[in-house]
Amino acid sequence: MACPRRASATHPASQGTRPPIEVADVFRAHGEDYRQHHGLTPDQLEVMRDIETCRTRVLGGHLDVCQACGFSRPAYNSCRNRHCPKCQAIAAADWIDNRMERILPVPYFHTVFTLPASLRPLCRRNPERLYNLLFQTASQTLIQLGEDPKRLGAQLGFTAVLHTWTRKLDYHVHLHCIVTGGGLSPAGDRWIPIRHKKYLFPVKVMAVLSRGKFLDGLRRLYDRGELTLGPGCAELEEPRHFARFLDRLYRQDWVVYAKQPFGGPEHVYRYLARYTHRVGLSNQRLLTFDERGVTFLTKNDDTATLAPDEFIRRFLQHVLPKGFSKIRHFGLMAPRHAKTRLEIARRLIAVDPPASATRVPPVEPMTWADRVLEWTGVDPRICPRCGGTLRREPLPSVESVPAIPFGADTS
Numbered sequence: 001m002a003c004p005r006r007a008s009a010t011h012p013a014s015q016g017t018r019p020p021i022e023v024a025d026v027f028r029a030h031g032e033d034y035r036q037h038h039g040l041t042p043d044q045l046e047v048m049r050d051i052e053t054c055r056t057r058v059l060g061g062h063l064d065v066c067q068a069c070g071f072s073r074p075a076y077n078s079c080r081n082r083h084c085p086k087c088q089a090i091a092a093a094d095w096i097d098n099r100m101e102r103i104l105p106v107p108y109f110h111t112v113f114t115l116p117a118s119l120r121p122l123c124r125r126n127p128e129r130l131y132n133l134l135f136q137t138a139s140q141t142l143i144q145l146g147e148d149p150k151r152l153g154a155q156l157g158f159t160a161v162l163h164t165w166t167r168k169l170d171y172h173v174h175l176h177c178i179v180t181g182g183g184l185s186p187a188g189d190r191w192i193p194i195r196h197k198k199y200l201f202p203v204k205v206m207a208v209l210s211r212g213k214f215l216d217g218l219r220r221l222y223d224r225g226e227l228t229l230g231p232g233c234a235e236l237e238e239p240r241h242f243a244r245f246l247d248r249l250y251r252q253d254w255v256v257y258a259k260q261p262f263g264g265p266e267h268v269y270r271y272l273a274r275y276t277h278r279v280g281l282s283n284q285r286l287l288t289f290d291e292r293g294v295t296f297l298t299k300n301d302d303t304a305t306l307a308p309d310e311f312i313r314r315f316l317q318h319v320l321p322k323g324f325s326k327i328r329h330f331g332l333m334a335p336r337h338a339k340t341r342l343e344i345a346r347r348l349i350a351v352d353p354p355a356s357a358t359r360v361p362p363v364e365p366m367t368w369a370d371r372v373l374e375w376t377g378v379d380p381r382i383c384p385r386c387g388g389t390l391r392r393e394p395l396p397s398v399e400s401v402p403a404i405p406f407g408a409d410t411s
Contacts, residue, residue, distance in 0.1 A: 019283040021283065021286040022085065022086070022283045022286065023085050023281065023286070024052055024054065025289055026289060026308055026311055027048055027051055027052045029289075029308065030309065030312060031048050031312065033309075034308075035048070037309075038309075040316065042322075043320075043321060043322050044316045044319050046081070046322075047084075047319050050079035050080075050081035050083075050084055051079065051081065051083070051084050051085075051086075054078055054086050054087065055078055055079075055086060057074065059076055059077040059078075059079065060076070060077050060395060061074055061075050061076035061077045061395055062074075062075055062392045062393065062394060062395055063075070063392070063393045063394070063395055064380070064390040064391070064392060065391050065392075065393045066383035066386060066388045066389070066390055066391075067388060067389065067391055068383065068386050068388030068389075069385050069388060071384070071385040071390075074395060075380075082277075082279075082320075082326075083318075085279055085281065085282050085283045088277040088278065088279060091277050092273040092274075092276060093273075095276060095277060096270060096273050102333060102342065103268055104157065104332075104342075104345060104349060105346075105350070106181050106193070107180075107182075107194070107197075107262065108178055108179065108181060108262045109178070109181055109200040109258060109259065109261050110177070110179075110262070111142070111176075111177045111179055111257070111259075112174055112175065112176055112177070112256065112257040112258075113134065113138040113174060113175045113177070113210055113256055114173070114174040114175075114254070114255040114256070114257070115134060115173040115214075116254060116255075118248070118249065121232035121233040122218075122227065122233050122236075123171075123173050124232065124317070125228045125229065125230055125232065126221075127320070127321055127324075128321045129221060129226060130173075131173070131320075131324065133217045133218065133221070134173065134214065135175065135328055136213075137210050137213035137214040137217060138160060138175050139158075139328075141206055141209045141210040142156055142158060142206075142331075143156065143330065145205065145209070146183050146331070151195075151201060152182070152192060152194065152195070153185070153186070153192060154182065154183025154184055154185055154191075154192040155183045155185075155186070155331050155332055155341065156180050156182075156183045156330075156331045156332065157180040157329075157330070157331045157332030157333040157337075157345075158177050158180065158329075158331055158333060159177070159178050159272060159328070159329050159330075160175050160176065160328050160329075160330065161175070161176045161177075161327050162174075162175055162326040162327075163175070163176060163275065164317075164320075165280040165318050167297075168298050168299075168304050168314075169280050169306075169311075169314035169315060169318070171317055176272075178271075179200055180331075180333075181193065181200065181261055182194050183331070183345075184332060184344065184345045188341060189348075191345055191348040197261070198260055199258055199260070200258060201258075203256045203258050206256045207253065207254045207255065207256040208254075210254065210256065211249070211250070211252075211254040212250075215246055215249055218246070219246060222236075222242055276326075276327050280318040281296060281315060287303060292305055293305050293306050293307045293308060332345055369381050
């Protein structure tokens with residue numbers, strides 16, 4: 001292992017500096033050994049490779065050179081992998097800019113649908129099918145309750161984001177949904193606000209309905225032979241055991257969590273971006289990487305220390321199937337309604353908007369340098385030595401850079 005590293009008590013991002021410890025450091029120090037002793041999927045191998053080489057000379061880049069004093073520094077390219085802790089901040093900011101115009105000036109609610117622990121072995125073996133099923137059943141639950149005349153009688157709009165982790169990186173499959181506090185009438189002639197100001201729908205009703213939909217979908221997958229069984233769930237190959245498994249799940253209380261509405265529509269997508277582009281662990285939560293293992297912050301400023309192999313295992317178990325969409329929009333927020341029913345709803349709401357409801361104006365796209373300046377107070381276009389302007393120049397030719405094996409320290 002390289003020299004032990006420790007984070008300072010001050011948050012690195014607040015100083016505009018690179019965190020002293022990164023997930024990439026653990027991968028570089030222990031990744032090759034881990035790959036030799038554990039079977040990994042092609043997706044997991046790709047994530048490891050991308051994180052290890054992100055913003056290093058392996059991926060190329062350019063030189064920032066000051067024409068006044070001759071100062072120069074390399075600026076290396078990002079891997080752009082959605083699982084990389086270093087590549088999510090700008091992706092999240094760009095996503096916010098692209099979504100701001102779709103915000104409606106109404107209250108929004110945060111609802112979370114969670115799968116029981118007993119389903120985790122099946123989810124590990126069938127991630128794409130069961131994650132899709134969770135999206136399907138949670139969205140159908142919200143749409144059905146919204147369209148029910150006894151509850152709202154309108155079409156909701158919502159965005160759903162899949163998460164599979166806890167703050168300790170344990171496997172915990174759940175879906176975050178940000179839902180409009182009201183909906184468009186079936187005829188499209190009026191906006192119908194929620195009846196209760198403090199909650200969307202009763203959580204027990206949402207839990208029972210989503211449980212029934214999910215288990216019905218699970219049974220259909222099983223009957224069609226579309227579930228992959230094996231270690232951890234091999235006994236379910238026997239139909240009578242699967243039937244008992246479903247019975248236990250039907251008798252179990254499922255967890256649906258609902259928060260009170262946001263303070264205003266201007267906070268909705270900025271809040272949601274904390275979920276859309278978050279990976280299992282940010283570099284800012286890493287505290288130490290030494291002979292004891294990797295120590296990182298968990299919930300309520302508690303800490304956890306894991307051996308490097310266990311840390312890597314927990315991180316990689318949250319790698320999503322390639323091409324899987326973890327952010328989806330439904331109802332009024334669905335892409336097919338963006339220029340039609342969503343805009344009708346906006347016009348109807350604008351007739352008599354709530355006092356705090358003002359449409360967020362379009363935001364001009366920001367450059368990468370503008371975002372760095374906004375976040376850190378440091379302009380990457382200005383020479384840190386003399387204040388002159390930095391100009392981009394090519395890096396030295398590839399032939400002059402020695403080859404670096406996969407897994408080596410590339411910083």
